Amino acid sequence: MKTTLLAAACSFALEAATPDYLVLIPEGIFKGIDGRPFDAPHWNLTPERGKQIVAALNQRSIDMVMDYEHATLEAQKTGEPAPASGWLKAGGFQYIEGVGICSAKFTWTDKAAGFIGSEEYKYLSPVFLYSKAGDVQHLLHVALTNTPNLDQLPEARLAAAAQDFFAQNSQQQDSEMNEELLERLRWMLNLPISATAEDIIAELNKLTAQIQEATGTTVAANGHNLFDAVAAAGQWKVAANSQATVDPTQYVPMAVYQEAVQKAGNADAVAKTKEMNDLITAACSDGRLTGEATINWYKDQAKTNPDFVKAQIESLPKIAALTQQQTSQVNLAANHQQTPPPVDDVQASIDAQFGF
Template sequence: MKKTLLAAACSFALEAAQPEYLVLIPEGIFHGIDGRPFDAPHWNLTPERGEQIVAALNQRSIDMVIDYEHATLEAQKTGEPAPAAGWLKSGGFQYIEGVGVCSAKFEWTDKAAGFIGSREYKYLSPVFLYNKAGEVQHLLHVALTNTPNLDQLPEARLAAAAQDFFAQNSQQQDSTMEELLERLRWMLNLPISATAEDIIAELNKLTAQIQEATGTTVAANGQNLFDAIAAAGQLKVAANSQSAPDPTQFVPMAVYQEAIAQASKASNDAQTKELNDLFEAACADGRLTGTATIAYYKGQIETNPAFVKAQIESLPKIAALTQQQTSQVNLAENHQQTPAVDDVQNEVFGLLGVSKEDAEKYGA
């Protein structure tokens, strides 16, 4: 629901001597000399609201002007000059407990100082906004005046002052929001065309990633991004605080790499020998026959050893060739064990009536 604020002007007597601070809005409940406000039970400035007003005033980038007879408000309509009587310095506003919203850094023009010293101007008149309950909300303008009664400004001028305040405040909020969005786009590495919805979606993803990495919920239960950063730092500290590694359990990288290379070479050599033995056996038992076939598989041993092994193991042995080769081996072994004797030589030895042993012993 839209908040309705009203504007009012009141006056406070100035001291001829330079005070330590100017009281702009008094603390607590107060009324005008003529009994105003008539649209609220009273005016009331609470310490909490006073602190908020001071914080907003100190964020201004320019000083607040003190004019004559609220000429600044009239100049917005007429375009007439509104010379300054003095200035309330930005950063010099403060809330003094028991006193109210004050300015401890202010200066008068020489002309205004002369008017005050000669009592030609006697009152300081702030213009402020308040709600229907009479609670003071904002300070708009300050002026030197000789009209001590409250709310002497026409209602139209006060309404215009309030409208001007809201317009400036809205523009400032829009500017601040656009600056915030621009910074978020830069931080999240988003394009300039990224909308507020795009930024929110990216922030939601970032929030989920932070929670997953740190276990800290961002912006919930009093937590925020700085808590997540602190949690990440604690994880890092915990990791770095682990006991130092045992040197006996580790070796230099060069030694490790050399051992890996030697183990790999030994494994390759064993695999090559196994494949060569398998190849030779296949040639011997008849699984590989023919010059072209043997040459093909021999050429594949180095480039495609797994293929050669699979092919040879799937080939059937040829029984006839296996048996023939076995018989030849047995004949060769028998030949070495028992030398063959020529049948003619045995017949001659028989005719002579001698034995082979006698012939070898005594001679033919």
């Protein structure tokens, strides 16, 4: 909903200016010299709103003119010259707490400076917009004046100033909105950032044709829009799925599939365990592993890191003299229920000589 704004001009003595800044609209509640506004209890500039106005003013890329007696507003109607009395520099607006909206970068023309110095011009008159409650909304224009009463600027000229402001602001908002829309369309259609409006339209036409071909629904025709086309595509997919024939021989229940996967995993684990046991047994037989503690350590490691154990054992040197002894040790460690192979008298004699 649009907010109704009113336009007014007010005047302040130039003594409010300092070498550092020029006061354009004062902070807080104020009225005109003649008692206006008559359509609001007063004018009011809050710090929050003042900072917003300053931010908008500092987005201007050109300086704001200060003229004589608001001649710029009249020139739009009459075409008469409207010489500048000074300039409010772009980017030089600031809000000073306890003071109001100010310009920290302003210059007077030599002629205007002479008028001010000789007091031929004594007042600074801003034109601003305000709400029905009297809250200041925007700064439109600034002029030197010698007529502090608000009657010096007819309501028709104020209305024209407000109309021009809204027209320019509306054009800027439309431009920003259009650019945002184009940016979103580029993203949706996966187009490069350099894509023009014509490129986007061409891609949209392709999309419309594809939707019509796939669903039989013409977008934006006969009351159909893109959402109708998406709904039609969903219905088409459901219908296609309901008509499909399922071959039960090509599928199994999920429980059966999961059981098969589990058995395959168990079989792989059993095979891995047997491989490691055989590797450790062989290492004990050829003398690469000696000692019960060492053998048990490798067995423990094989449970969690079989690849490490395999690499370690394969890198160990074989010791032929210890082959028989280590084979006996690993057999005892691996399976206490196995019965050692029989030993004849000759083998027993050899074992005794080596301390086995």
